[in-house]
Amino acid sequence: MNLLLLDESDYIAPGLVRIAGRRHRQLLEVIKAEPGKFCKAGMLNGLTGTAELLEIGADAATLRPDLTVPPPEPSPVTLIAALPRPKTFQKVLHAAVTMGVKEFWFIACWKVDKSYWSSPNLETASLDETCRLALEQAGDTAMPRIEFRNRFKPFVEDELPGILAGRPAYAGHPAATEPIPVGSRGPAALVIGPEGGFTGYEIDLLARHGVTPVTLGRRTLRTEVAVPALLATLTAQPR
Amino acid sequence: MNLLLLDESDYIAPGLVRIAGRRHRQLLEVIKAEPGKFCKAGMLNGLTGTAELLEIGADAATLRPDLTVPPPEPSPVTLIAALPRPKTFQKVLHAAVTMGVKEFWFIACWKVDKSYWSSPNLETASLDETCRLALEQAGDTAMPRIEFRNRFKPFVEDELPGILAGRPAYAGHPAATEPIPVGSRGPAALVIGPEGGFTGYEIDLLARHGVTPVTLGRRTLRTEVAVPALLATLTAQPR
Structure with missing residues (x-):
């Protein structure tokens, strides 16, 4: 996972997402995420950027995304x-x-x-x-x-x-x-x-x-x- | 298997090879080979061409290779x-x-x-x-x-x-x-x-x-x- 792909339904408050399931496990295992760390993130069919990890528990993580960069060019x-x-x-x-x-x-x-x-x-x-x-x-x-x-x-x-x-x-x-x-x-x-x-x-x-x-x-x-x-x-x- | 890759040790007589093991199974299953049919063949580190299937049994096949064409160009x-x-x-x-x-x-x-x-x-x-x-x-x-x-x-x-x-x-x-x-x-x-x-x-x-x-x-x-x-x-x- 080189980018945490977000859905509208991940938002629990303006500017805050809560991630559970597979993506949470990958945050834990692959990125070895700790609070204060940033990862790449992007909104499905939207912009890319980073997300700051605010809290990570056994079942879910809370992050603050900051998405301002268009995704890479599509193939023609x-x-x-x-x-x-x-x-x-x-x-x-x-x-x-x-x-x-x-x-x-x-x-x-x-x-x-x-x-x-x-x-x-x-x-x-x-x-x-x-x-x-x-x-x-x-x-x-x-x-x-x-x-x-x-x-x-x-x-x-x-x-x-x-x-x-x-x-x-x-x-x-x-x-x-x-x-x-x-x-x-x-x-x-x-x-x-x-x-x-x-x-x-x-x-x-x-x-x-x-x-x-x-x-x-x-x-x-x-x-x-x-x-x-x-x-x-x-x-x-x-x- | 798009080409039957032969080894010197496959030759049982001049111009005749005997194929057993994996390649024999693939001749049977993939190519559904019958006597009289031809398949592409090539000698390890040598020429390519065809091989005529002379006989195929439960454990081995006998073929007559005719190899005259250089292999494809290597990548540089x-x-x-x-x-x-x-x-x-x-x-x-x-x-x-x-x-x-x-x-x-x-x-x-x-x-x-x-x-x-x-x-x-x-x-x-x-x-x-x-x-x-x-x-x-x-x-x-x-x-x-x-x-x-x-x-x-x-x-x-x-x-x-x-x-x-x-x-x-x-x-x-x-x-x-x-x-x-x-x-x-x-x-x-x-x-x-x-x-x-x-x-x-x-x-x-x-x-x-x-x-x-x-x-x-x-x-x-x-x-x-x-x-x-x-x-x-x-x-x-x-x-």
Whole structure:
């Protein structure tokens, strides 16, 4: 926890918050907090700054936040990914949120196993927890938007053009020859296929709806490694 | 397993290999191999290509490899990292090997917990297994070199200049202002600090021995996410 992420409901009086549960335990264990010490803090979807620890007991802590600094810049990249297997989904979501992605579309396609859609990791409470942990890791406060679409064709034909709205979009595909561009300055979208890749039909449908197939080189990376590498490449700013 | 990694000892006759154990199980379960089918294959530290499955039983498979293609290009980046906690070490090593890193130096520093050095993950057999799995994932065959140095100062003063040999090297440091360069074309080195960062003394000693402190932005990433992102940034090739 690099930032104590606060909710409106944590306020017990103007300028005073009371923290219990997981965050209290992390204040105790990780930060070894003592009264008078400061930690980084931020309001969910709001400003960041510090919080002074006033009192810490066995069950809860009282702090005085002082929040004046905007959170870090969001990533300009929208992530559209074939729904990964549950454990990978968790890793990819956490990693991309720490890197500042604010818009996720997890979609069905031929090679997405139907069982993945019933994973408890996709339930609202689990998504919320994963995102909060990732925001705390990154020192960010802005909750991302996460959408799920369990039909590929209607998503691509009916929704994707509106999502992209003219933004460049790239999907890794073994048969492509063009590399992923380095340092897209404006908004862009990254489309991540399933293990084993999109089918020919799928990549063609994506290409007809504004997604450029790109080669990612000869190495096959795990999704949780490919996503940070591709997000970094797409947003790298050459001088 | 995207590539069946072969050893000289797998050969039972000229042009014929016999595979048992984990790789046999993966041929059965993951690839659902049947006689007459081909899979990607490669010789440890040698060429890649295909292998035709001739026979598969409950305990072993016999294949005929045909290896004529060099493995993918290695990464030009040498990774020097404060030894991470054992689970993170495993993830970082696997990720960086899939991205083609061929030279690793894991080093001590003030914030590396002494207990990390006795982790079974650092034993030769475990390193060998992690690297083989990563090579199989990436479709690579070239085993990396992995070194451990449990004293920071002698490493930096006595060995680092020879390792860098004039190559540019970068270490993430919160107080730095220069960003990590995009697309280093030649060999380079990436120096990864411990959780909580290098101390001021350590970053100064590194800087005096050829390592440029760079800022990685306001977001604090987990080591296993930072490494793929930084490797990708450092080797991105702007057009």
